[in-house]
Amino acid sequence: MPSSQEKAQLAQTDNEIFLALKGEEARQRSGLELIPSENYAFPEVLTLLGSAFTNKYAEGYPGRRYYGGQENTDRIETLARDRAKALFRAEHANVQPLSGSPMNQAVYLGLLEPGDTILAMDLSHGGHLTHGAPVSHMGRLFNFVRYKTDPATGAIDFDHLLAVAREAKPKLVVCGYSSYPRDYDYADFKRVADEVGALTMADVSHIGGLIAADVMRNPLDAGFDVMTTTTHKSLRGPRGGLILCKEKFAKKIDASVFPGLQGGPHMNQVAAAAVTFRLAALPAFRDYAQQVTVNAKALAAALMERQVKLITGGTDNHLLVIDTVASFGINGAEAQEALDRVGLTTNKQVIPDDPNPPMRPSGLRLGTPAPTARGMGEREMTEIGGIIAETLAAKGDRIAEEKLAARTRALTSRFAVPGL
Numbered sequence: 237m238p239s240s241q242e243k244a245q246l247a248q249t250d251n252e253i254f255l256a257l258k259g260e261e262a263r264q265r266s267g268l269e270l271i272p273s274e275n276y277a278f279p280e281v282l283t284l285l286g287s288a289f290t291n292k293y294a295e296g297y298p299g300r301r302y303y304g305g306q307e308n309t310d311r312i313e314t315l316a317r318d319r320a321k322a323l324f325r326a327e328h329a330n331v332q333p334l335s336g337s338p339m340n341q342a343v344y345l346g347l348l349e350p351g352d353t354i355l356a357m358d359l360s361h362g363g364h365l366t367h368g369a370p371v372s373h374m375g376r377l378f379n380f381v382r383y384k385t386d387p388a389t390g391a392i393d394f395d396h397l398l399a400v401a402r403e404a405k406p407k408l409v410v411c412g413y414s415s416y417p418r419d420y421d422y423a424d425f426k427r428v429a430d431e432v433g434a435l436t437m438a439d440v441s442h443i444g445g446l447i448a449a450d451v452m453r454n455p456l457d458a459g460f461d462v463m464t465t466t467t468h469k470s471l472r473g474p475r476g477g478l479i480l481c482k483e484k485f486a487k488k489i490d491a492s493v494f495p496g497l498q499g500g501p502h503m504n505q506v507a508a509a510a511v512t513f514r515l516a517a518l519p520a521f522r523d524y525a526q527q528v529t530v531n532a533k534a535l536a537a538a539l540m541e542r543q544v545k546l547i548t549g550g551t552d553n554h555l556l557v558i559d560t561v562a563s564f565g566i567n568g569a570e571a572q573e574a575l576d577r578v579g580l581t582t583n584k585q586v587i588p589d590d591p592n593p594p595m596r597p598s599g600l601r602l603g604t605p606a607p608t609a610r611g612m613g614e615r616e617m618t619e620i621g622g623i624i625a626e627t628l629a630a631k632g633d634r635i636a637e638e639k640l641a642a643r644t645r646a647l648t649s650r651f652a653v654p655g656l
């Protein structure tokens with residue numbers, strides 16, 4: 237965090253940017269962050285992101301760098317790798333990916349050849365852009381084949397998955413999601429992949445923190461070859477990516493990240509990730525992760541009590557998806573805007589096989605990592621569920637919305653934002 241002296245200097249140099257920073261801090265304090273991929277970084281993370289490590293070039297890996305002056309960068313990167321391996325029970329870790337998307341690209345490009353087939357989950361069923369969306373470069377470079385969830389249960393039908401895998405003969409089976417509210421049994425994916433001789437990759441970008449805390453299953457325990465996660469979502473670290481893999485893929489993965497895909501790693505981010513992995517190994521973080529899932533269930537229960545329809549009828553993790561069309565007769569964009577007006581930040585979301593386009597989809601996605609980091613518990617989730625349901629039912633009635641916004645402010649004024 238910048239000191240008040242540093243902020244005064246910024247105000248003098250560039251008042252426009254200074255005012256935007258003040259505005260963002262105020263927005264984060266008075267509003268409530270319910271986007272499941274967002275969180276509040278640990279205060280130590282903010283300190284290190286603005287530290288001297290931002291000045292340093294460190295192309296290469298510890299002990300094998302292209303520039304001099306690496307005694308401190310080598311130390312932090314070695315600590316970051318060792319802590320990540322211990323935290324996730326992994327044989328090898330690469331802490332250099334600049335964010336989640338290049339992290340996944342580095343895996344595909346390191347283990348496969350362009351044109352190879354990858355089996356991954358359909359975007360509208362919860363997959364991520366980097367899992368082969370046609371608009372992504374990866375979708376052009378590789379042949380992505382998709383699996384879906386069963387519309388009746390919301391779960392993955394593994395007999396269907398096996399049939400698709402036998403037909404497509406993928407080199408890699410990818411699981412992981414951005415908007416799927418359930419857990420997996422990773423052994424089921426591993427069985428399918430083994431049957432067709434494919435490698436396995438779990439992209440746990442959203443739930444990395446819940447896996448670190450052993451609140452959700454760890455794909456590496458099921459024998460997965462590769463696991464990727466962002467460090468800025470449920471882990472509360474710096475924006476960045478982490479690749480964990482079996483030792484036999486270490487060389488290929490490292491060479492794919494650098495020099496294959498990236499140049500100099502962001503050493504301020506690596507330092508912040510190292511501290512994050514230490515904090516995530518502590519009992520307090522386990523309690524936090526546990527509370528994230530308890531809160532998600534409480535929020536789901538509060539909404540369902542008010543006849544709100546949730547995709548898959550609930551949640552096993554930190555997120556839930558409301559079918560806003562079925563519940564309130566409005567699309568996800570209208571729902572997101574109404575909630576913005578009462579101080580709740582959410583995001584519109586496509587639902588499985590959504591008949592509506594991504595900018596006006598049928599759903600809305602919510603998550604509990606950020607409110608839990610502020611110290612909120614089940615009682616607050618019940619209040620938030622009430623505010624959401626009443627706001628969406630109010631259909632733009634500004635007088636009702638004013639009262640609901642006051643309820644949000646009453647709630648957020650009692651819980652500080654970590655690090656601000």
Ligand SMILES: *Cc1c(COP(=O)(O)O)cnc(C)c1O
Nearest residue numbers: 335336337364413414439441442
């Ligand atoms: C967020 C996310 C990513 C990408 O992360 P960015 O840091 O935004 O590039 C990749 N995969 C999944 C499943 C994600 O949820």
